[in-house]
Amino acid sequence: MNHHDGDNARQAQAAQALESRIRETVEASFDAxxxxxxxxxxxxxxxxxxxxxxxxxxxxxSIAGKLRELGIFDVVDVRRAPVAGSENAADPELGQPAVVARRAARNGRPTVLLYAHHDVQPPGKDEDWQTPPFEPVLRDGRLFGRGAADDKAGVMSHLGAIRAVADALxxxxxxxxxxxxxxxEGEEEWxxxxxxxxxxxxxxxxxxxxxxxxxxSNWDTETPxxxxxxxxxxxxxxxxETLDRASHSGMFGGAVPDAMLAAVRLLDTMWDKEGAVAVAGLREADLAIPEYDEARLREETGLLDGVSPIGTGEILSRIWAKPAISITGIDAPDIANASNTLIPSVTVRISARIAPGQDPAEAFEAFKRHLQxxxxxxxQLTFEDGDFGQAFLVDTSGWAVAEIRKAMADAWDRDPVDTGIGGSIPFIAELVEEFPGAEILVTGVEDPDSRAHSPxxxxxxxxxxKAMLTEALFLARLNQRSA
Structure with missing residues (x-):
């Protein structure tokens, strides 16, 4: 063995010993x-x-205090910034408090930014929870509570990984x-x-x-x-709108279309008979799709017996690569106040997901054309309060993707799956715009039964x-990498 080979062997042994200490540290500190x-x-x-x-x-x-206790950051602060559209006002409206921290890279090492959010969704009705939403309960290997998965576990996976690496080093x-x-961040859910x-x-x-x-989220509890x-x-x-005022449904019903009739007829045109989106101009993406059957869909969603899935093609293609449309709210008289009246106007909230690769402004124009x-x-139709979020596709050829995949495989003892997500994280487009040279890795601590946003x-x-160990191994390996 020459001198160079000997140095490589010693470095490999040192790296292996360090990663063993990281595993031990993650395990020993896990309950805390x-x-x-x-x-x-x-x-x-x-x-x-x-x-x-x-x-x-x-x-x-609370989070800022935990970061300061680590003793490794040059800056730890709680900051706020103006809400979009108010930044030039004399007294701008500020967003919710976010925690920021930074330690400078040394000796030519790279820098990694770790993102999560500490705000949570509203809990909903207490009676829908088996235990109080803000009283964490351990049961059957799971921690129950609002934010336990989305995304305070993301916060603590970062803190736990940093702590494990720092202690092991x-x-x-x-x-x-x-x-x-x-x-x-403090306002991801808003x-x-x-x-x-x-x-x-x-x-x-x-x-x-x-x-x-x-x-x-992860593919399942066994697969990253x-x-x-x-x-x-x-x-x-x-x-x-169809009328300038309400009218008696007995006097004029059958001759005058009310807004509810028009709404029902109009909204139904957005889907075909299989429930697939039928709005011209909404596109699909070409993604590699792993196997996923209807039985798993039923298990993960609670689809009732006798109720069929909607759409066509592979199930995951419908969720990851095709558009979807939901009516998430209706402003109209409720049943308690329902009179025999032809309703002059109805307002609905349309929430759509669009395929990766399509611009949301283009998709909005397609909706307007179709509905008109x-x-x-x-x-008569009026479009109000438009809200857009960009789709996201990862370039999987970069060094950081290779490193995180290896860390996942080593932490989970199983190779990771590349997945799409039917939901949206619109701010990722802003990260790409602000930091175009950075590789973005979307990971998670959730699994298909985490029920984020739900009771x-x-x-x-x-x-x-395993998610915390993955990140700790990733950070430790970056600590040996040149920027």
Whole structure:
């Protein structure tokens, strides 16, 4: 063995010893990490306007305190930025508090930005929960509570991974040279309204060579996943009018179309008889699709017996690569106030997902053309409150993708699956715009039964442990890599 080979062998042995220490550290500290996560879940940090915003400040300060305790960051701060559209006002409206931190890279190492969010969805009705939503409960290997999976587990996977790497390096007598930045957002569940301004105001603090967005899901509890495709989003209110005032349904029904009749007829034109989207101009993407059958769809969604899936083609293609349309709200008289009246106007909220590769503004124009062309009885249409989110496709040829896949395989003892997600993470497009040279890795701590946004949200603890170990191995390997 020559001198060069001997150095390589010693470096390999040292790296193997370090990773063994990281595994031991993750395992030894896991119960304490779950306890810290439980403390965060107890804070009802809902970012919707109807909820007390003080809880978001409490959550942000708690996370900032944990980061300061690590003792490795040059900067740890809680910051806010103006909501989009208000930045030039004399008194701009500020978004919710976010936590930022940074340590500078040393000795030519790269910098990685770790993203998660500490705000959560509203809990919904207490009676729909088996246990109180903000009182974390351990049951059957899962931690139940609002935000336990989405996305306070993402926050703690970052903190736990950093802590494990820092402790293992200290025990080994080695230095942490990797640059690390964190961005723990406080309004992801309320449309990330200050996200773009926050990035611009804190660009130097957040700039990185690779970005981990820990806000997605794994294939199942045994198999990790790297999210490589996300659908975009188009949402808007559609007002449908046929009368300038309400009229007696007995006196004029059968001759005068009311707005509800027009709405029902019009909305039905957006799907064909199989339930597939029938709006011309909405496109599909060509994605590699793993096997997934109807039985799994039923298990993961709670589809009732006798109710058939909708759409055509491979099931995952319908979810990942094709558009979808939902009517998520209707403003019309409720049953308690239903009189025998022809309704003059109805407003509906249309929420659509669009395939990766399609621009949401283009898709919105397709909706407008379709609905105007199909408006029955000459009904008058008004389009309001449009909200767009860009789709996302990952370039899987980069070095960071290769490193995260290897870390996943080593932590899970199983090769990861490249997946798409039917949902949208619109702010990723803003990350790409602000940091065009950074590789973006969308990972997650969730599994198909996490029920994010739903009652009885939960985190599978073994999935959480493996996700944290994955990130720790990834960070440790980047600590040896030249930028």
């Amino acid at each position: 990490t779950v306890a810290e996560l439980s403390d965060l879940v107890r804070i009802p940090s809902v970012s919707w306007p109807a909820f007390d915003p003080r809880h978001l400040g409490e959550s942000a300060e 200290t025990e080994s007598g080695e230095d942490l040279d990797l640059g690390i930045a964190l961005f723990i 449309a990330s309204q200050s996200f773009g301004n926050f990035l611009r105001e804190n660009r130097e603090l957040l700039a990185a060579d690779a970005i981990i967005v820990a806000d997605s 996943a790297l999210t490589v495709a996300l659908r975009g989003a188009v949402a808007f209110n559609l007002k449908i 062309d199909h408006a029955p009885f000459g009904a 009885n949200e939960s985190l599978h603890l073994e999935t959480f442990r």
